[in-house]
Every structure is written in C-alpha cells, then in structure tokens.
Amino acid sequence: MTLSRRHALQLALAGASVPASAGVAGAPRPGVGLEGQRQADRGDGRYLNPIVAGDHADPTVLKDGADYYMTFSSFQSYPGAVIWHSQDLVNWTPITAALHQPIGTVWAMDLIKHAGRYYLYIPVLQDAGTGIYVIHADNIRGPWSAPIDLKIPGCIDPGHVVGEDGRRYLFVNGGRRVRLSDDGLTTDGQLQANAWTPWQYPKDWVVEMFAPEGPKLFRRGAWFYLISAVGGTAGPPTSHMVTVARSRSVHGPWEDAPNNPIVRTTSIDEPWWSRGHATVVEGPAGDWWMVYHGYENGFRTLGRQALLEPVEWTADGWLRAKGGTLDQPLPKPRGGKPSPAGFALSDDFSSGKLGLQWAFHAPGPDEARRLRFDGPSLVIRGKGRALPDSSPLTCACGDRRYEVTVDLEITGDGHGGLALFYEERGHVGLGFSATQMLTYGYGQEHAWMREPLPATTGTRRVRIRLVNREHIVTWHVSHDGGGTWTQHPWQMEVSGLHHNVFGGFVSLRPALFSAGAGEVRARNFTYRGLPA
Missing domain, CATH: 2.60.120.200 (Jelly Rolls)
Structure with missing residues (x-):
C-alpha cells in the first residue's frame, strides 16, 4: 500500500484520532448515554469485574506517569489495536485505534514506552504462519506509523524489556528471546531458544494444553520479573493461569515463584473461567495490581474480558494475588483520579467518521472504500x-x-x-x-x-x-x-x-x-x- 492510500484509509476510518473528550456523535462519548451498559465502578469505593466488559483479551497495560494505557488482541477486526485510557485502573475509555492497515489476525501485543516514544509490538497470524510487527508514535493518540515486519517467523506474544546491559529485547512464546536494535524497529541477532524455561504444572491438572505464552517483563529493585501463562487460553474452565519467574539478569538464570500459579481457575463453579495472561502494573498510590483476562461463567459468547486483581509483595520478593475468585466487589486502587468510563455504543452516524465501537471483520486493504457518510x-x-x-x-x-x-x-x-x-x-x-x-x-x-x-x-x-x-x-x-x-x-x-x-x-x-x-x-x- 502506498503512503497516500494508507493515509486515505486512515482518514476514512478515523474515529481513530478523536480525543476522548470530543463528545461528537460516532466517536467515544465517555460516561455519556451508556444506555444500561455494564460498568465496573460501583460508586462506593469498590469495583466489580470486569473492568472492560466484552471481548478484550490479552491485555497489555502501560503506566505513563499518572496515566494508564491498555490495548487488547483485535484478531481480524480493523481498525484494530484500540488503545484505552484510565487514571484509576478501573474506569477505562477508548481514545484511538492504532492499527488501520490489515496485516493478518492480531494476537497478544505489548504496549511500551521507551526514550519518549510509544511502541506497539504486534504478533499476527498470516497465511504463511505467525510473525511480529511493530508500529510506533510520538503521541499515544497518534498518528501511528505503518507496520514494520520484524521478520521473526513462528513467534507470538512479544514482551519487551530493557536489560541491565541497556539493550532492548523481545521475549516471545515458548521460552525464546531476540535482541532488538536500539531504535526497536529491527532485530539484532538470531532468535534464541531456552531464554527461560516456562513453569510446568502438575501432570494431573485439567488444562487445554501446555502453550507457554504471554511473557510480560518488568524490573523492580534488583530483580527482573517475568509474568507468563501456561495451560491454554480456552478449552476447559480450569485451563489458563498466571505464573511468575525472576532473575537478576535478563540473561538468566530464571527461578520460578514457589507459589506458582498465582492465579488459576480451579472449579467450574467460579465466576471467571480460564483466568490468565497477565500484566502486572504499579497502581496510582504505589500498590500493585494485575490485569488479565477470563471467560465469564456461562458466557463464552462475550469473549475473554479484562479483569483487575490486587496483588502484594511478600517479604522474600514474590507476588501474591489477593482477589480470590473475583466473585465479590473489591476496593478500588487508592490515589487514582476519577476517570471517564466506557462509551456509548449507539451511533447516529452524523459525525462523518467511523466510531471506535465499529470494526470490519476480515477486511481487505481497501475496505473503507465501501463506506460513505451521507447526512445522519x-x-x-x-x-x-x-x-x-x-x-x-x-x-x-x-x-x-x-x-x-x-x-x-x-x-x-x-x-x-x-x-x-x-x-x-x-x-x-x-x-x-x-x-x-x-x-x-x-x-x-x-x-x-x-x-x-x-x-x-x-x-x-x-x-x-x-x-x-x-x-x-x-x-x-x-x-x-x-x-x-x-x-x-x-x-x-x-x-x-x-x-x-x-x-x-x-x-x-x-x-x-x-x-x-x-x-x-x-x-x-x-x-x-x-x-x-
């Protein structure tokens, strides 16, 4: 696609770059006219999961000062990689769609900020197999660059980290890793196997499959922490889970948490099934939280929904989950500013733009040409x-x-x-x-x-x-x-x-x-x- 055609497509689908507070028809209207849509915030200092209802799988969360940004797997829907904003981790509003050019089926991404620039590492499934792309922006609301193929086939679920050596790395599914160039837009070396060994659950557990995936890394004190998932993301209600490993170096060796998995659905009677694929993030008041996904009991039709759970640090430097089965309301994070929540899905089509609630299923490169706005x-x-x-x-x-x-x-x-x-x-x-x-x-x-x-x-x-x-x-x-x-x-x-x-x-x-x-x-x- 030429640059002019790509920009034409972006403009035609441009519910994308409207600020969250714009309030025009067809664009997000935070907290206005939500028409009975489900909300997490109970209004009494508590919240009840999900924090983002509906199909919002594989959450990746970025803390950027007082702001939090989150995006999810968008699969065959375009515009995709919709970025949500919050200042309290409970109330979220979409602000932009970062990906407009169809590149395949988009799976679990990693949203990061490095040296003042935002990056989104995007795994895709194409006819030839899987691979990873990257897009970048100087402003979280865009414009975002065209996708760049990192040319690392056979990989999904990238997790970005800057090592103690100052170099940038992507950890991917299956315990592998590749080094990136300083600008984060190409690889610098070969894909390395056995960069870490995923935690192995007991053989008699009922899961979908081993499927080590979703590495998310961060540094706290002298330790690097690697949060990952095993067990398969669907199948039996008891399939998915959250595991933790740590190392003093991105080069290992990695040791597993003694309380792995720190989150797992253990019974079909729990309200959330197949809980896993977490990002751990520091809260507004310096406490710690975990965002992951799960299927609602009896409602797999809604997809995997975004869930928030408090965690705490043990005396020996491991994480412990504190939310139980998430069947009850929980205290909201302390210190966060009130945030708008959600946006109305109704659309009178008067804005002349495609609102962020809309996405084509499996579009071609020129799908936007099928649309035109004519009055309301x-x-x-x-x-x-x-x-x-x-x-x-x-x-x-x-x-x-x-x-x-x-x-x-x-x-x-x-x-x-x-x-x-x-x-x-x-x-x-x-x-x-x-x-x-x-x-x-x-x-x-x-x-x-x-x-x-x-x-x-x-x-x-x-x-x-x-x-x-x-x-x-x-x-x-x-x-x-x-x-x-x-x-x-x-x-x-x-x-x-x-x-x-x-x-x-x-x-x-x-x-x-x-x-x-x-x-x-x-x-x-x-x-x-x-x-x-």
Whole structure:
C-alpha cells in the first residue's frame, strides 16, 4: 500500500484520532448515554469485574506517569489495536485505534514506552504462519506509523524489556528471546531458544494444553520479573493461569515463584473461567495490581474480558494475588483520579467518521472504500454474496442482556441487515432485499424461511430490533418506522457461538452487513443494556 492510500484509509476510518473528550456523535462519548451498559465502578469505593466488559483479551497495560494505557488482541477486526485510557485502573475509555492497515489476525501485543516514544509490538497470524510487527508514535493518540515486519517467523506474544546491559529485547512464546536494535524497529541477532524455561504444572491438572505464552517483563529493585501463562487460553474452565519467574539478569538464570500459579481457575463453579495472561502494573498510590483476562461463567459468547486483581509483595520478593475468585466487589486502587468510563455504543452516524465501537471483520486493504457518510446515515456498499463473506461491520459489546435497533434502507440488487456475528460459520441474522426477507440461523441462510415482502409495505425501508436475553434472541421488524412491529417466527438460542465451537478466540457481536450488488443505508443504530 502506498503512503497516500494508507493515509486515505486512515482518514476514512478515523474515529481513530478523536480525543476522548470530543463528545461528537460516532466517536467515544465517555460516561455519556451508556444506555444500561455494564460498568465496573460501583460508586462506593469498590469495583466489580470486569473492568472492560466484552471481548478484550490479552491485555497489555502501560503506566505513563499518572496515566494508564491498555490495548487488547483485535484478531481480524480493523481498525484494530484500540488503545484505552484510565487514571484509576478501573474506569477505562477508548481514545484511538492504532492499527488501520490489515496485516493478518492480531494476537497478544505489548504496549511500551521507551526514550519518549510509544511502541506497539504486534504478533499476527498470516497465511504463511505467525510473525511480529511493530508500529510506533510520538503521541499515544497518534498518528501511528505503518507496520514494520520484524521478520521473526513462528513467534507470538512479544514482551519487551530493557536489560541491565541497556539493550532492548523481545521475549516471545515458548521460552525464546531476540535482541532488538536500539531504535526497536529491527532485530539484532538470531532468535534464541531456552531464554527461560516456562513453569510446568502438575501432570494431573485439567488444562487445554501446555502453550507457554504471554511473557510480560518488568524490573523492580534488583530483580527482573517475568509474568507468563501456561495451560491454554480456552478449552476447559480450569485451563489458563498466571505464573511468575525472576532473575537478576535478563540473561538468566530464571527461578520460578514457589507459589506458582498465582492465579488459576480451579472449579467450574467460579465466576471467571480460564483466568490468565497477565500484566502486572504499579497502581496510582504505589500498590500493585494485575490485569488479565477470563471467560465469564456461562458466557463464552462475550469473549475473554479484562479483569483487575490486587496483588502484594511478600517479604522474600514474590507476588501474591489477593482477589480470590473475583466473585465479590473489591476496593478500588487508592490515589487514582476519577476517570471517564466506557462509551456509548449507539451511533447516529452524523459525525462523518467511523466510531471506535465499529470494526470490519476480515477486511481487505481497501475496505473503507465501501463506506460513505451521507447526512445522519452510513452507506455500506455490498460485498460478497451473503452475510458470511460480506466483511460485516461489527460492534463488540459486554452485556448479558441487550437490545439493538437500526433503520435500514436497501438499494440495488443486493441485501443487507442486522446480525449477531461470531465468524463466517457461526452467526444469526435477518437480511432484506427489495422483495424478500432472508433468515440466517446458526451459520447458514435458510432458503425455506424466505418470505416475500408485499409491495404495500415499502419494503426498501425496514427497522429491525434484536433482543438478546442471556443467549435467547428475539427479532422484530417494522416497515412503518416502528409504529407497528412484527415478531419474527424463529427465536434463536446462541450460547454455542463461541471459541470452543468455532475457534478464533473472539466474541458474538452485533453486526451490520451489506451483500451483493447494492447498498445498505443505516440510520439510528441504538444499543442499550437490559436489566435482569
């Protein structure tokens, strides 16, 4: 991609660089109009996990003075690598999307600051295998550079550290390490095996697989600490965990904590499953905290959510977790300034920019060309033949119960609609052409359920409402702007649309789609969490 085309793509998708306080439609509106969305802060000095609800896996956290920044694996969603901001570790708001150029499936990143510059080390899965890229910026809000391939194939989960020798290193999965150049933009030497030996759990533990991954390193006093995960990130509820090792040198030898693992789900009855993949960070008042991910019990459809747990240092210099199973509210970190929390997922499309709640699934390099803003509406040009191959525009959410409503207008010979989308094989939804209503159930369009639309209904305009109450999905349709609603005859159960069925590590997300030779105009997308 040439520089001008890349900048064009960035501008077209530029919910990206709007300051968190901008408050314009289509961009994040911190703490405003959250419409029942789940919040961690209890308002009484306590918080209840998750701190960022919904699909926010593999958190990497950077402390930068009084500010904290965090980002998560973004997989096949672009714009990706959305960076969140907080000053109290509990309340977080997205401020920018750092990655716009599609480079593959993005896994667990490392966000760091070195010599006044921000770096994001990005592992990706491509057709040829895995590798690691880097982007950088002088301002956390961007602009961020184009991705640079570090050319270290077969590696994921980079963890950056500056050694006692002043050199920069990336530790990666499987106990390996590579040295970086001083500017952090190329490697300086070969990938080294056996840089550390991942901790081995007892053979009779029920896990997914060994899968040593997610090294995150920091220095405290005379020691380097290496936080890593083993056990596999999904599969059985007892799979994942957090382990600690330390060394006086980045070159080893590393010794394992005597209390490993310091975090692990041990029972299917716990509220959070497969807890692991942690970053350890100092809190605003000098206490210490750990941010990691986990699946909510019974709600793998929401993806791996971001969890915060207090930790303490033992007299002999090891970490001890203090949050138990996270089933109860915990005291908030001391000393942090009040922070805005979350942002409204609803979008009236009046800003002329794509808000940070939106991302294409598996886009091509020119996907933004499919979009145009026309007054208070978003027009999506058709792609593919049906929902699965249309690269739908998705919106991650974190509530067990919610309602989504949108007004759509169909033009041309294609069809489009509203869906709950996990991936190409796992989705449900309703689509409309000029003459028919189409029903997608459990990964396929059911031709036997196609319904002709009478000409008297004004079929090119439709309002769709979906309600998801703890995996029970009900659809309603209106052709008169919401004056009269008709319930769709098929109520769907979607609890199986998650990673342990389809792979991919993502979540079930509301999505707008436009397929075939036509366009879909979307207006008034509204999202609200529903009470129990």
